[in-house]
Amino acid sequence: MKRLLVLLVVALFAVQPALAETIKINLHSCCVTEDATTKEILPAFKKYYKEKFGKDVDVSASFAGSGTLKNQILGGAPVQVAVLSSELYLDQLKEKGLISSDWRKNPNNGAVIKSVIVFVTRKGNPKGLATFEDLARPGTKVLHASPDTSGGAQWAIFAIYGAGANFRNLSFGPEDGGVKLLSAVEKNVIAQPESARQTFVQFDAGFGDAIVTYENEALLEKAKGRDYAISVPKKTIETEWKVARVDKNIRPEQEHAVSELIRFLYTMEAQRAYAKFGFRPVEKKVEKEYQTKYAKVAEPFTVDDLGGWKDARKNVIENVWKKTQQR
């Protein structure tokens, strides 16, 4: 018996080098990317890596709200690659020394997928809600997630503010068009749950006339068979998810697979997978292939029009939005 045990232990160690051939890396990706990532992108990457470099790579992915993921990485989660909905989270990882490289050096300043903020209404859009101004009409009931817990909700608030703002003159004071519109819409907001998913749970239970959320999230709900309508406002914000390597957690043997994975996310194959699941691709050719799937936004704007993430967060959310909550 004892001998058998010893043999087993020896065998285990003997097998070890063979197992070590598989490179293991961990990916943390914003919850909305789960389907595209696990169903298509990771299997495709595994195959690609084996064929091109003759080595097995095993990517385990974890999905949650971007803020939660960022907290997990700060708390020591051994993650090598992160795809997050807000640049601010990447900045925080950089401040704490987890990221030392410049993610803006990746294509599109690190943006690997895009979407726009839209709103979802009841079947056939009975109240005829088409623009963010319509959401401000008295008696309209609006849902969006809490900007304290959801990256998507921060984008939603930027979208509403920006739709009313004059980008050449952002004062954030009471005469600012964006402030006026955001205050009026916020008066109609009946609940701000933790995540975009939870807003849909409340919507399913019959609450609200409209949810302000990512287009991909809205398309996903429709794909599940819900008969909701989607309104793409003529003036709305383009959102983006950024990819970064978490340098502090990368061991030398993982280095190659990590840079290949990030590169792979920009390939036509990965971009098509994202596009299939409702994201707007950043790769130009794939973007063209899918241009009929996505409604054209007449006046798109970006977070840079609001002064960049850092200032937009400070001015629009911590200042203007916060004030709209005090009643």
Added chain:
Amino acid sequence: MNPARNMDSLVRGATFAAALGLFFLLILLPLVSLNQYAVREGIGVFWDRLKNPDAVGALRLTALVALAATAVNAVIGTTMAFLLTRYRFPGRKVLNALVDIPLAIPTVVTGFALLLMYGPLGPVGRFLGERNIQVMFSFPGLLLGHVFVTFPFMVRAVGAVLESVPRSGEDAARTLGAKEWQVFAFVTLPAVKEGIIAGAFLTFSRSLGEFGASIMVSGNLVGRTQTGPLYIFSRFNTGDVEGAAAIAILLALASFLILLLLQLVQSPTGRRAA
């Protein structure tokens, strides 16, 4: 010395040490680390986080909801306990088992169930909606959630006392011509006072920490319907761990003091009953 006796005290000592050690490791240590986080940036920052108007509002709301839930359950829980222990009726056992259901189902599910019932899709919600009464995403909705989640505590605490109080006092009152309500108000109720107090403390402290149902039914509106635990969660997510820890410490401390008080109030009567 008797060797068996010696062994006995050794076992007792070991059990004592193991229980205490495990309790410290599993329960106390996590709370201590929370404390460490709360004051990591200095007591000034800790105090500053507590003074934040949103934090104060959330704590105030938490206390109000806990008080209201305790009051509501003191009435219906006591009545229910009375019904279950003093009367024999068909379906009593089923009802008795149903009382504990709120402990078993995930609180998020509770929240969703309430949304369905009081929302525009539910008959109750439609009835109220036509009269322009919005229950969910407001204080009444929050209260309904808390009453549901904490319901078993009062029933069980009062029930346990009722089981041990003999009916002879009630029977004597009846023979003396007291009406049923008089028996309840002047004989039964004073006898179960201890149970009501115990149930109230448990209900209140459970309500202080309620999260799952609250996040669904409250609407999570900052400064209006956001309770302490929801505030903690949102602070944690924005990266303000100090803010989250500060409020958490306060809630944990409040719960501890309430439960300690309960022990102090209870122990003399416990001895008397024994």
